[in-house]
Amino acid sequence: MEHITLLLAIVIVTALVFDFTNGFHDTANAMATTISTGAMKPKAAVAMSAVLNLVGAFLSVEVAKTISSGLVREDGIQPEVIFAALVGAILWNLLTWLVGLPSSSSHALMGGLIGATVASIGISGVNGGVVVTKVLIPAVAAPLVAGIAAFLAARLTYKLGKNVGEQSSAKGYKAGQIASAGLVSLAHGTNDAQKTMGIITLALVAGGALAPGSNPPVWVIVSAGLAIALGTYLGGWRIIRTMGKGLTDLQPQQGFAAQTSAAAVILSSSNLGFSLSTTHSCSGAVMGSGLGRKGGVVRWSTATRMFVAWGLTLPAAGLVAAAAEFVARQGAWGIAAVTVFLVGSCAGIWLVSRRQVVDHHNVNADDVTSGDRSVPADDTEPAGVVTTAIAAVTPPPAGTTAAEEAEDAEPSIPAQAGAAADSARPAGATV
Numbered sequence: 001m002e003h004i005t006l007l008l009a010i011v012i013v014t015a016l017v018f019d020f021t022n023g024f025h026d027t028a029n030a031m032a033t034t035i036s037t038g039a040m041k042p043k044a045a046v047a048m049s050a051v052l053n054l055v056g057a058f059l060s061v062e063v064a065k066t067i068s069s070g071l072v073r074e075d076g077i078q079p080e081v082i083f084a085a086l087v088g089a090i091l092w093n094l095l096t097w098l099v100g101l102p103s104s105s106s107h108a109l110m111g112g113l114i115g116a117t118v119a120s121i122g123i124s125g126v127n128g129g130v131v132v133t134k135v136l137i138p139a140v141a142a143p144l145v146a147g148i149a150a151f152l153a154a155r156l157t158y159k160l161g162k163n164v165g166e167q168s169s170a171k172g173y174k175a176g177q178i179a180s181a182g183l184v185s186l187a188h189g190t191n192d193a194q195k196t197m198g199i200i201t202l203a204l205v206a207g208g209a210l211a212p213g214s215n216p217p218v219w220v221i222v223s224a225g226l227a228i229a230l231g232t233y234l235g236g237w238r239i240i241r242t243m244g245k246g247l248t249d250l251q252p253q254q255g256f257a258a259q260t261s262a263a264a265v266i267l268s269s270s271n272l273g274f275s276l277s278t279t280h281s282c283s284g285a286v287m288g289s290g291l292g293r294k295g296g297v298v299r300w301s302t303a304t305r306m307f308v309a310w311g312l313t314l315p316a317a318g319l320v321a322a323a324a325e326f327v328a329r330q331g332a333w334g335i336a337a338v339t340v341f342l343v344g345s346c347a348g349i350w351l352v353s354r355r356q357v358v359d360h361h362n363v364n365a366d367d368v369t370s371g372d373r374s375v376p377a378d379d380t381e382p383a384g385v386v387t388t389a390i391a392a393v394t395p396p397p398a399g400t401t402a403a404e405e406a407e408d409a410e411p412s413i414p415a416q417a418g419a420a421a422d423s424a425r426p427a428g429a430t431v
Contacts (some may be wrong), residue, residue: 008207010335011079012200014086014228014342021093022105023053023231025239026192029102029262029282030184030232032243033255035363039174041180042237042360048178049185050233056189057197057225071110071135072117072202073125080328080335081116082203087342088321094349096309100238100246100358103309108317109195110135115318116325138269139277141311143284144236146265150285153257154292161253173252180259184262185232186267188278189225196224236240237358243283246302248290258282258289280310 030052031045040048054122076129089108096103110131117125157173196217204210210217216224250258262285283306290298324341327334 001269005079005207005308007079008203008209008333009082010339011083011207012201014083014090014430015196015200015203016223018086018093018105019088019193019224019227020198020231021090021097022109022192022196023050023238024189024234025093025097025105025231026278027232027236028151028239028243030181030188030259032240032282033250033258033286034177035240036180037174037177037250038364039067039177039252039253039255041242042363046129046179046233046360048182048187052182052185053189053193053232054225055223056186056191057193057228059186059190060128071127071130072113072125073121077117077125077202077206078120078329079203079207081120081325082113082199082206083335084116084119084325084338085109085112087324087338088115088319090342091345092313092317094346096313097236097238098349098353100308101306101378102239102243102279102283103306103313104139104279106192106195106277107135107139107310107313109160109199110124111314111317112197112321114314115321118318119322119325119350120329120333122180137339139188139280142265142277143280146281147199147284147288149261149264150254150258150288151292153261154254154289156294157253157257173256176256177252177259180256180263183263184259184266184278184282187263189228189277191266191269193228196227197221200224237360237363237406238353241358241363242302242306243286246299247283247286247306248296248298250286251293254289254293254296257263257292258285261288271423318349332335 027046027049030049031040034040035042035045086109088114089105092103092108092111093105114126114131161173194216197220200218200220201210201214204217204220205214206213248254259282262278262282265281265285287298287303290296324338328338
């Protein structure tokens with residue numbers, strides 16, 4: 001093993017902690033739809049995802065090379081910079097996990113790395129062309145491409161299964177979901193585990209333990225794969241809940257379409273070395289498949305909060321990392337102070353999360369019970385403008401009966417008024 005100093009050891013351990021948070025933060029990408037449709041039991045789903053994340057970590061190193069030698073200049077980068085970048089990424093991961101928002105761990109890491117590098121050696125330390133072509137463009141394109149693919153795939157699945165009984169069709173697509181969820185997990189390992197490999201490799205280069213341009217050593221690949229697999233197994237239940245039930249209500253056909261589309265996009269980007277956000281891809285696919293079913297509704301209030309988090313990820317992680325780099329460069333006491341701050345912040349976020357526990361027991365429940373109060377899982381939201389527009393221009397599938405069309409249609413105004421009156425009537429009152 002390369003010569004490792006105490007500072008490098010701290011950076012490597014922090015990188016593996018980030019990898020662990022990446023695992024439970026992004027479990028929802030692979031398994032949210034599988035769990036929400038009942039295709040797999042929650043614990044079995046995250047166990048399968050963990051194993052395939054580990055396998056995927058060994059399939060490629062293209063993304064790792066993008067992180068370690070493409071995003072920022074290797075010369076002039078000190079281990080303190082990488083440590084600060086990881087602090088920013090970890091804290092953003094935990095904050096978004098606490099509120100159940102599926103933001104991008106990848107962009108948190110890259111935002112932290114860019115912010116710490118700029119604070120250390122200036123804007124010249126960042127390779128702007130790589131940031132644009134391999135980070136920003138994929139960030140915008142991934143959810144759009146995955147969403148369109150999932151929309152078309154969902155339409156196709158319903159068309160192909162129009163003459164098949166509902167129960168038989170659901171059973172078949174649940175089996176397909178298990179296979180496609182496995183493919184997403186494998187893709188996640190090939191993309192996200194490599195980001196930690198890349199950051200550790202960059203730290204080793206910065207610390208003089210590796211030559212510039214080196215591939216990740218085997219021990220780095222193994223440790224990064226194990227860390228993300230462990231995080232995946234523990235399950236980010238809050239984000240699984242949001243992606244599985246908060247964005248839209250999915251049927252097995254839609255879940256299969258969403259996962260297959262997302263996996264295709266992620267695997268393609270990994271092969272090209274694009275540091276793609278699996279969260280963006282999977283979230284876009286879930287929304288696309290939600291619109292792909294006639295009468296399907298995407299909860300745009302939840303989606304809007306998610307989009308805001310996506311936009312804040314790079315700058316927020318970058319600002320925290322820049323502040324951490326300023327303190328860390330002061331010497332040993334600075335490193336110690338940042339470490340204490342990170343540990344204290346992580347402990348505080350965990351304690352806050354215990355006030356409203358979401359785990360494998362209640363991830364699919366209609367509400368989450370915390371102490372003596374019950375918190376709704378999500379708001380009941382009517383069809384938005386986009387959903388209504390798509391439904392209006394989409395012809396019903398061939399063979400759809402008038403009764404089925406009426407069932408899919410929105411409730412009439414008198415019906416809504418009657419429902420409102422019923423809800424306003426005192427308990428026990430009779431008509």
